[in-house]
Structure formats: structure tokens, C-alpha cells
Amino acid sequence: MIAPLADSQRVVITGIGLTAPNGNNLAEFRDSLLAGRSGVSPYEIRYVGKTLAGVCQFDELRYQKRKDVRRGTRAGGIGIYCAQEAVRDSGLDWPNVDLSRVGIYVGVTEHGNVETENEVYELKGYDYDTKFWSHHHNPRTVANNPAGEISLNMGITGPHYTIGAACAAGNAGLIQGAQMLRLGDCDVALCGGVSESIHTFGIFASFKSQGALATHDDPARASRPFDQARNGIVVAEGGAIFVLERFEDAKARGAEIYGELVGYAINSDATDFVLPNPQRQAECMQLAMKRAGLVPAQIDVVSTHATGTGAGDVQECIALRQVFGESKPTLLNNAKSFIGHAMGAAGALELAGNLPAFKDGVCHATINVDDLDPECHLAGLVTNEARETGGVQCILNNSFGMLGINSVAIIKKV
Amino acid sequence: MKAEDIREAVAQILADIDPDEDLSELKDDVPFREQLELDSMDFLDIVMELRKRYRVQVPEEDYGQLASMASTVAYLEPRMRDLEKV
Numbered sequence: 124m125i126a127p128l129a130d131s132q133r134v135v136i137t138g139i140g141l142t143a144p145n146g147n148n149l150a151e152f153r154d155s156l157l158a159g160r161s162g163v164s165p166y167e168i169r170y171v172g173k174t175l176a177g178v179c180q181f182d183e184l185r186y187q188k189r190k191d192v193r194r195g196t197r198a199g200g201i202g203i204y205c206a207q208e209a210v211r212d213s214g215l216d217w218p219n220v221d222l223s224r225v226g227i228y229v230g231v232t233e234h235g236n237v238e239t240e241n242e243v244y245e246l247k248g249y250d251y252d253t254k255f256w257s258h259h260h261n262p263r264t265v266a267n268n269p270a271g272e273i274s275l276n277m278g279i280t281g282p283h284y285t286i287g288a289a290c291a292a293g294n295a296g297l298i299q300g301a302q303m304l305r306l307g308d309c310d311v312a313l314c315g316g317v318s319e320s321i322h323t324f325g326i327f328a329s330f331k332s333q334g335a336l337a338t339h340d341d342p343a344r345a346s347r348p349f350d351q352a353r354n355g356i357v358v359a360e361g362g363a364i365f366v367l368e369r370f371e372d373a374k375a376r377g378a379e380i381y382g383e384l385v386g387y388a389i390n391s392d393a394t395d396f397v398l399p400n401p402q403r404q405a406e407c408m409q410l411a412m413k414r415a416g417l418v419p420a421q422i423d424v425v426s427t428h429a430t431g432t433g434a435g436d437v438q439e440c441i442a443l444r445q446v447f448g449e450s451k452p453t454l455l456n457n458a459k460s461f462i463g464h465a466m467g468a469a470g471a472l473e474l475a476g477n478l479p480a481f482k483d484g485v486c487h488a489t490i491n492v493d494d495l496d497p498e499c500h501l502a503g504l505v506t507n508e509a510r511e512t513g514g515v516q517c518i519l520n521n522s523f524g525m526l527g528i529n530s531v532a533i534i535k536k537v
Numbered sequence: 538m539k540a541e542d543i544r545e546a547v548a549q550i551l552a553d554i555d556p557d558e559d560l561s562e563l564k565d566d567v568p569f570r571e572q573l574e575l576d577s578m579d580f581l582d583i584v585m586e587l588r589k590r591y592r593v594q595v596p597e598e599d600y601g602q603l604a605s606m607a608s609t610v611a612y613l614e615p616r617m618r619d620l621e622k623v
Contacts, residue, residue, distance in 0.1 A: 189556040194578070255589055258581045 289524025
């Protein structure tokens with residue numbers, strides 16, 4: 124058991140803003156997850172043609188002018204929407220918040236592909252004469268763009284940057300925010316992850332070439348982690364930004380607290396570009412629990428990372444059985460089965476979608492499991508229908524990415 | 538293109554660059570920057586769009602000529618008079 128932290132070192136979530144393919148705020152998203160409502164739809168993108176994707180329908184003009192939408196990036200626009208919604212949700216007295224003490228830490232899987240592809244496509248029309256290459260290219264493609272657009276939109280003068288962490292980025296953004304609060308680098312952290320990846324043909328084409336792009340006649344059934352008939356990833360866009368504060372600050376202002384980040388870990392496989400390493404994934408979960416002073420039996424819900432690929436799901440299940448095999452109370456679910464893989468936003472969105480379980484005591488399901496792959500057997504896997512629990516105290520959120528990056532965040536009810 | 542066509546072309550570019558502004562009240566003799574929220578990147582958009590749409594190259598030393606609608610049309614008129622209206 125580790126010594127309890129001082130209130131000044133405890134970090135809590137006090138606000139959530141999100142857009143997912145099946146909901147543009149936490150209430151809508153949660154409702155879709157409990158109702159089994161998919162957000163995957165037919166989609167078409169240049170060169171690749173007809174495919175499937177998780178597409179968000181949030182109101183871009185709620186917090187941005189048309190001119191800013193035109194000038195900026197989709198990732199920036201998603202980040203702005205989520206950050207603005209998160210701040211409103213937090214109940215912070217924003218006009219009186221010292222904006223130099225607000226930090227912005229946004230996880231991204233990739234950034235710049237969309238804008239570069241668009242510019243090259245345009246340039247083709249001018250016979251590749253670079254005189255026609257936009258002066259907007261650099262500000263749109265710098266790696267800090269999604270975080271920087273939030274700073275510009277909201278007048279936040281504290282630190283802003285992105286955390287490039289492949290598909291582990293949503294958790295990585297959250298973790299960075301917590302670390303900066305503990306270091307005293309900021310008093311409010313806006314953190315999480317965003318994805319504009321459905322707007323780059325390259326990500327679809329690359330998954331297709333890898334044999335990892337999902338296809339199905341029914342879009343809603345295409346993303347099917349753990350199912351025998353799974354055949355790859357459905358790419359999604361989206362975002363989730365959390366407001367993090369120190370527990371003492373949140374308590375002092377009487378904030379509503381979603382939960383406390385009691386443990387986290389990031390490690391590396393150091394074994395393969397794409398094939399996950401279950402041993403390292405297990406070690407990452409164990410390290411996060413050790414830091415939280417928790418044992419597997421105290422984890423009520425595990426939000427799995429599984430993306431619906433043949434090998435990836437099996438690897439994670441090996442890790443999950445190693446860690447939670449003997450833990451009867453632990454339930455496991457998966458949000459990608461509803462919305463596809465929201466890349467840099469995935470970890471943050473999937474965590475957000477589970478947090479209402481602290482109040483409603485329900486574990487949402489992983490849908491589209493018609494024929495469970497025996498290699499994906501997990502004792503507590505909640506398939507197809509949401510399940511009432513006896514109450515949720517701790518949620519463990521897995522988020523893993525290419526090049527062997529693993530991230531785990533554990534949130535506890537306060 | 539006649540002067541009035543060029544004015545219309547520039548107005549369309551402005552409308553595309555700054556879609557939130559009402560350009561119906563634009564005064565031709567008053568600098569753009571005194572009437573519209575245009576920064577240097579927007580200004581470069583005007584230059585780029587003239588290049589893309591009309592293949593008109595405005596060298597950097599001439600940027601000052603694009604200060605207002607009147608000066609822009611006057612500057613562009615000899616460079617665009619032989620173009621067909623798009």
C-alpha cells in the first residue's frame with residue numbers, strides 16, 4: 124500500500140467536453156454506449172474510395188467563426204469544441220481564471236497528414252508549381268497545432284503542446300496534464316486527445332495495405348473487437364478534453380468531481396513496429412495499479428483498447444488474462460465497437476464514456492460480439508448488452524499504440 | 538475584364554477569405570484593414586487567390602497597392618484587362 128497523497132498532489136477530473144461519432148457531449152455519448160448505438164457510417168475519401176468511418180457532427184461554429192474554421196485544422200476545431208465544452212462543464216469561473224496558469228496538453232496520434240495531403244492535391248492542379256503552395260501550410264501542420272488553436276481561441280497564455288503517442292495519446296495527454304499540475308506548472312489542465320484522422324486518405328490506405336481496415340455490409344457492425352469475424356479497424360475522428368485540477372482546488376470551489384486519477388503508467392514494448400507485446404501491456408497495467416495502491420480485484424471496469432484487428436485483440440487479451448485472470452469482479456468493455464478507432468482521441472473518449480458508471484453503476488458493453496473468438500475469452504467481458512454492477516469504484520483505461528507505446532490510466536470515484 | 542469585373546472578383550475573394558464579414562457596406566476608398574478584420578495571413582490569401590484564380594502575380598514590393606478596394610482595382614486593371622471574366 125502506498126502512502127496517501129496530500130490534497131495538493133491529488134488530481135481530479137472536474138470537467139469533460141467531447142465529440143464522438145455517436146454523441147457531442149458526455150450525456151449523449153453515454154446514452155449511445157448504454158443503448159448500443161453505433162456511430163460508424165459509410166464514408167468516402169479520395170483515392171481510397173468508399174469505406175467506413177466514425178464521423179462527428181458537432182457544431183463547428185458554436186465556438187469558432189467561419190474564418191477561423193477555414194484557416195485552422197479539423198483537429199484544432201475539435202480541440203476547441205471539446206476544450207470550450209469542458210470548461211463550461213467544469214463550472215470554473217472562467218472570466219476570473221488566471222489564464223497564464225492554464226495548461227493545454229493534447230494527445231495526437233498524428234498531425235499534419237490531412238493538411239499536407241490536401242495541399243499536395245491542390246498543387247497537382249497547378250502542375251506542382253510551389254508558388255501555389257499555401258502560406259497556411261506551416262501553421263496548420265506544426266505538431267502543436269491542435270493545442271495552439273485552443274490557446275488562440277480561448278486566450279489561454281499558459282503552456283500548450285501536443286503529445287504524440289500514436290493511439291496511446293488520449294491517456295498520455297491526461298497523464299501529462301496531471302504531471303504538470305503536480306509540478307505546479309499550471310493550476311488548471313485542459314488535457315486529453317483529438318483525432319482528425321478520417322480526413323487523411325493515407326491512414327485508410329495504410330491500414331488497407333496492412334490488411335487491417337474493417338469492411339462490412341452494415342457499417343454499424345464493422346467494428347467488432349473480440350469477434351471471430353473481425354477484420355480490422357474502423358477509423359474515427361473525435362476528441363475528449365478533460366479539465367483537471369488539484370483536489371484541494373476543486374474541493375475549495377465546491378466543484379463536481381468526476382473522479383480522481385489515482386494511478387497511471389506509460390511504457391514501451393521495444394519489440395515491434397506494429398505487433399503489440401502482451402507482456403509489456405501487462406506490466407503497464409500492473410505498474411499503474413501499483414502506483415495507485417490497488418490490486419486487480421479492486422478494478423471494477425477495464426476499458427480495453429482492442430481495435431478489431433486479428434492479432435492486436437488477441438495480444439491484449441493475453442495481457443488482460445495475465446493481469447485480471449483471477450479477478451472475478453472485474454468487468455471489461457470496449458468503446459471502439461461503437462465508434463471505431465478515434466486514434467489520438469480514443470483513450471480519452473473511451474475513459475470519458477465509462478466515467479458515468481461511478482454514478483449509474485452500469486458497465487457499457489462491447490457490441491458486435493456474435494461469435495466470440497476463443498482466443499479473446501475474458502471472464503468479465505460484457506458483450507452486447509450493458510450490465511448493472513453492484514457499483515463502480517475504480518476504472519482502468521487501456522490505450523496502446525504503434526511503435527509499442529502503452530498507456531494506462533486508473534480513475535477512482537471520489 | 539473591366540474595372541467593375543475586377544472589383545467583383547476581389548470582393549469574391551474577400552468574401553471567401555472572411556466569410557463572417559458583411560461586405561455590402563465596404564467603402565472602396567478606405568483601407569481594407571480599417572474596415573475588416575484582416576491580418577497579414579489574410580492579406581497573403583488575397584495575393585494567393587489572385588494567383589490561383591487569375592494567374593496574376595503580385596510581387597512583394599507591390600503589396601502596398603492592395604491596401605483598399607480602389608487602389609487594388611487600379612493596380613490590377615492593367616494586369617487583368619486582357620482576361621476573360623470568369
